[in-house]
Amino acid sequence: MDRDQHELQFLGFPGVYRESSKIILKWRKIFAQITLALILPLCVVFLAHSLVSHLLTFRIVDHEDDRDYASEGSQSYRDLSHALKKEWVAFWLTMLGYFIFVFIFSLLSTSAVVYTVACIYAAKQITFKKIMSVVPRVWKRLMATFLWTFVTFVAFFVVAVALLIGWVVIVSAFLVGSGLAIAVLVILLILYVVVFVYLTMIWQLASVISVLEDVYGRKAMVKSRRLIKGKMGMSVGCFLGVMLWSALVEGLFECLVVLDLVQGIGIKIAGGLICLLLLLMVVLFDLVVQTVIYFVCKSYHHENIDKSSLSEHLEVYLGDYVPLKANSVQLEQLHV
Template identity: 55%
Template sequence: MDREQEDLQFLSFFGIFKESFRIIFSWTKIFSQITLTLILPLSFIYLAHIEISQLLFFKILHDKDALDHTQVGSTKYSNLSDIISSEWTAFWLFKFAYFTFFLILTLLCTSAVVYTIACIYTAKNISFKKVMSVVPKVWKRLMVTFLWSFAIIFLYHVVAVIVLVFWAIFLAQNTVGALMGVALLAFYLCGFVYIGIVWHLASVVSVLEDVYGIKALKKSKNLIKGKMGISIGMFVVLSIFFGGVEVLFENVVVLGLSPNVGITILVGIVCFLLVVMVILLGLVVETIIYFVCKSYHHENIDKSSLADHLEVYLGEYVPLKAKDVQLEQFQV
């Protein structure tokens, strides 16, 4: 990262993308190794999960339809009921296994990319072996941050459901209530995006500073002030692109809307490569945003202290102390 830290705060929306691409293409070897080892399996699991989930769900729907046309109390009805129960069990076990592996790989990918960019930032010699040796020690901190984020998102949705039920019972029957429903939906989406942004930035904080969990989320919330617009823009653009790839994959590959097998296979490969690219770019972008936010708040990062902490491989991982990452404020 060639830029002076005080200049990072002036990076625009497109400037952050440009800087992210520049870093990726300047360090092609290390990012290619991280991609092949971690991001490729993560992308494959993600797309395979969509395909398998649909197959299992369609099988359940087919059997439920057959059950609806079967005489209640008959042997066939009893057998179909047992089959459907087993299929639901298999469906949710598969979902749990997918979520577990997806979460682990996501945390490992985040650790690897954030750690790599921090090493690039400090101009330290970086190798894939070094990255993989420290990643398992870092991802545990990310797990704590994720669990706190998950708890907040869960509570947020509980409150949202309560508000939705209240609106449906008392307000949905008139025009004013309908307008309030639109306003509540907009408010919900804004809140969800905000939580997502804070969570992603907190992941970077958990790797590079001595805080994690709820403290990392609070730190992230403070850092993001003043750069909210750019952060929202990045989050929304990447989310839309990621969602677009998922919709394309579901319609063409999973649902088989294309009659041509060759086109279906080609679209599947393209979607897979796009998911890989979006995941890598998203992780690089969120790390750059961290440095941009630090620069905006005039929180100088001591590169030598950061480098010393990044070099700890032989013993337990020693994260950055707050005094190292947030020394004195400099004047612009």
């Protein structure tokens, strides 16, 4: 990262994108190794799950339709019921395996990329072997932060469902006009999206904090909320940009591979490989962007990270990963 710390605070989301691109291009060898080792399995499973879940869902729907037309108690009905039980078991086992795999490799990928960008920032020598030795020691901190985030999202979804049920009850009980009912529903949907995006950004920044500092879990989320103040617009722009590209890649994969909108196995294979390559780039870019946002927010709040101290805390000492400590690198406040 060639920019001076003071300059980072002035970056908007286009500047963050440019800085992230420069980092990836300059250190493309090490990022390529991380991508092949950690991000590639994550993306392969993500796309494969999209295809497999689609096939299982359509098979279940077809068999349920066939069973509806079969006479209850007939051999055909029993065979279809037995097949449906197996398919539902396969569906939920696939979902469980998918979430476990994605959960683990997401944490490992985040650990590797955040640590790498921090080493680049500190002008510290890094090798792929060293990165892979550090990753298993820091992912537990990320897991603690994820669990707190999960609890927060569950509470958010419960409140959202409660508000939706309340809206339905009020509309039904008081015969609210359709215009007013739709207006209230639109407001609720907007609030839902705003809070969802906000919580996601808090989670992403908290993940970076969990790797680079000595706080994690709830404390990392609290600190993330404080750091993101003043840079909300930049963070939202970065988040929405990456989300847009992710949605485009997923939509392209659905059209070319999942939904049979194109004919020919060769075209499907080529389309799948192109989507995989694009998704690899999007995921890597997103993780680098999240780390750059951390340094931008630090700079914005005039919290100066000493590069030599950061380098020391990134060292693996006697096999133990030493994160940034709040009292030593916590960044002395620069009063301007």
